Amino acid sequence: MSMAERCSRFAESRDKALELFACKGFGQVGMRELATYLGLTPGSLYHHYPSKQHLLLDLIEEFYEELLATLERIEQTPRSRRGNLQRLIRAHLELYREMPWHFRLVERDSSCLNDDQQLRVRQLREQYERQLLLMLGRPRRLSPGALQAAGHAIAILLNSAPRWLAQQALEPGERDELLENLLTGAIERVLAAKPSLQVALA
Structure with missing residues (x-):
């Protein structure tokens, strides 16, 4: 996968995270749930965001x-x-x-x-x-x-x-x-x- 494709895919993940936070409430979403929702491993998500x-x-x-x-x-x-x-x-x-x-x-x-x-x-x-x-x-x-x-x-x-x-x-x-x-x-x-x-x- 090219760098441009990776960036595009991660931008889509951010948009999905935004929607999840806005709908469910930030405090109600854990990192593991967020990673699962985005189709990522927790390690991959932590690579981009420490928290x-x-x-x-x-x-x-x-x-x-x-x-x-x-x-x-x-x-x-x-x-x-x-x-x-x-x-x-x-x-x-x-x-x-x-x-x-x-x-x-x-x-x-x-x-x-x-x-x-x-x-x-x-x-x-x-x-x-x-x-x-x-x-x-x-x-x-x-x-x-x-x-x-x-x-x-x-x-x-x-x-x-x-x-x-x-x-x-x-x-x-x-x-x-x-x-x-x-x-x-x-x-x-x-x-x-x-x-x-x-x-x-x-």
Whole structure:
């Protein structure tokens, strides 16, 4: 088997591991079960990842790298703040359709990582949140702590919104339009926060 074939096969295994973790719960899956599910020997799996936490970190890093790449693509054709916000919302909705398991895994299982791994995830998340604020034109009248909290709040809105209407009987276009309207209003309110809200946001 060529190196390219090996890499392709292992990428498929990672995708299957992601789905298993997202469906069953990271804490409910052992290394032996994971190896069996992937059609690998435990030794082969340990060769690539010393622990399942290392695999989880790899999948979460992939998620944030894709988010940052999405922001970079939007920034290459800058528009007004409102134009950027609309493109940002649409890009997040599209990314959710492409990577639903990643969104679920990051939200639910990040706390299963060790301290050093959680620090790495926090660094990636904060980098993403800073980029969001820079793209949207961060409010200058907020304190540094309130700015950080605003970026975090906006990220939570963007990344949780695709699930809000998942159980509603809506056409995809209707769902996206409603979510875009909800998110636009909520995020514009955050960006327009008055100095008196600094304490509430911090």
